[in-house]
Amino acid sequence: MIAIVDYVVGNVASVANMLEHIGEYGAVVTRDAAVIADADKIILPGVGAFEMGMANLHKFGLIEALNLAVIDKGAPTLGICLGMQLLTRSSEEGRVAGLGWLNAETVRFSFDPESELKVPHIGWDSVLAARQNPLIDSEMPSRFYFVHAFHVRCADDADVIATTDYGGTFTSAVNRANIFGVQFHPEKSHRYGMALLRRFVSL
Numbered sequence: 001m002i003a004i005v006d007y008v009v010g011n012v013a014s015v016a017n018m019l020e021h022i023g024e025y026g027a028v029v030t031r032d033a034a035v036i037a038d039a040d041k042i043i044l045p046g047v048g049a050f051e052m053g054m055a056n057l058h059k060f061g062l063i064e065a066l067n068l069a070v071i072d073k074g075a076p077t078l079g080i081c082l083g084m085q086l087l088t089r090s091s092e093e094g095r096v097a098g099l100g101w102l103n104a105e106t107v108r109f110s111f112d113p114e115s116e117l118k119v120p121h122i123g124w125d126s127v128l129a130a131r132q133n134p135l136i137d138s139e140m141p142s143r144f145y146f147v148h149a150f151h152v153r154c155a156d157d158a159d160v161i162a163t164t165d166y167g168g169t170f171t172s173a174v175n176r177a178n179i180f181g182v183q184f185h186p187e188k189s190h191r192y193g194m195a196l197l198r199r200f201v202s203l
Helices: 013-020 033-037 049-057 061-071 190-201
Strands: 002-005 027-030 041-044 077-080 104-106 121-129 142-148 150-154 158-166 167-174 179-182
Touching: 002 013, 002 033, 013 027, 013 190, 033 061, 041 061, 041 190, 049 061, 077 104, 142 190, 150 167
Parallel strands: 002 027, 002 041, 041 077, 077 179
Antiparallel strands: 104 150, 121 142, 121 158, 158 167, 167 179
16 A cells, blocks of 8 residues: 655645556555555655645654654655655755655755746756666656755765756755655656656555
């Protein structure tokens, strides 16, 4: 069973619909700690503020269940957008600690005032595999849909599995052991998103 964590930050229905579209019917949208702790796989979606995301995970009593499933049991886990950022130790967006599953921090895009680049980064962009990995096709670039003002900066380059160029190279996908994260939205990325979710489901 795949648990899509509903912590009232993000479009969980879109993720569930995309999984159903690819034929994965064993997914449930839940904030039940017992269901999450017992899940075979975890998806942590999210859109919005880092502090609100962590506050809601605490509010619904999900931190212990997530740590049990992901760290103790090793359930394959995918963080999407804000969900990926919550995998890190901290964010420039607020003062609260993240889940800390990755040795990384979340930072805001910072461009020269004269730059034509906008924050947030919105729209379709190329994602290049940094190394062979289970999620991103290493043979050719893929295109995914982004909506974000912050991005993850890893302390260990080995955790970076894909990058994107937006005023410079930033990390757009990560992996350490059973923990994966993508800054883009596979649930909004049509065939590329479906292919990525199929790969995650098959882990």
